[in-house]
Amino acid sequence: xxxxxxxxxxxxxxxxxxAPGGVSRQARPPDRNVITRQELxxxxxxxxxxxxxxxxxxxxxxxxxxxxxxxARDYPYVFLDGxxxxxLDSLHQIGTEVIESIRFLSASDATTRFGTGYPAGIxxxxxxxxxxxxxxxxxxxxx
Numbered sequence: 001x002x003x004x005x006x007x008x009x010x011x012x013x014x015x016x017x018x019a020p021g022g023v024s025r026q027a028r029p030p031d032r033n034v035i036t037r038q039e040l041x042x043x044x045x046x047x048x049x050x051x052x053x054x055x056x057x058x059x060x061x062x063x064x065x066x067x068x069x070x071x072a073r074d075y076p077y078v079f080l081d082g083x084x085x086x087x088l089d090s091l092h093q094i095g096t097e098v099i100e101s102i103r104f105l106s107a108s109d110a111t112t113r114f115g116t117g118y119p120a121g122i123x124x125x126x127x128x129x130x131x132x133x134x135x136x137x138x139x140x141x142x143x
Contacts, residue, residue, distance in 0.1 A: 033105075034102070034103050034104075035102040037128075043055070047092045047093070047095060047096070048094040048095075048099060048102065049089075049091035049092045051102070060076075062120065063075070063120045074119075076104070077120070078090050078091055078125065079125065080127070082124075098127045103124045104121060104124075105123075105124060107119050107120065107121050109122075
């Protein structure tokens with residue numbers, strides 16, 4: 001009968017860990033297609049280009065030969081608050097302090113959402129102020 005108390009303790013411990021309030025939640029790994037405001041706040045203020053290079057460098061990788069004769073289309077295009085903004089170089093003009101999130105859309109997702117012409121995908125930036133409006137002292141210029 002000495003085994004029974006140990007079995008009861010083990011069953012109770014297991015059931016407590018499976019109860020709704022007893023589950024320990026681990027932090028979810030970051031979505032590989034989104035850079036959140038929290039991730040941006042964890043690094044020193046910089047440009048969107050530098051933030052992406054540091055947090056999701058693969059987004060900046062080109063796709064050589066995607067389009068014959070148009071090298072700009074070999075790289076993701078940049079959208080700012082749902083509107084076309086420019087090439088990857090335009091990311092240098094956007095400070096992380098105005099960004100709410102940065103999302104990478106694959107070529108197929110970009111085609112579904114914005115139409116054809118984005119064979120290397122889109123880097124979509126949503127600013128904290130929704131339409132590229134900026135607080136004083138920040139930089140967001142159209143490209």
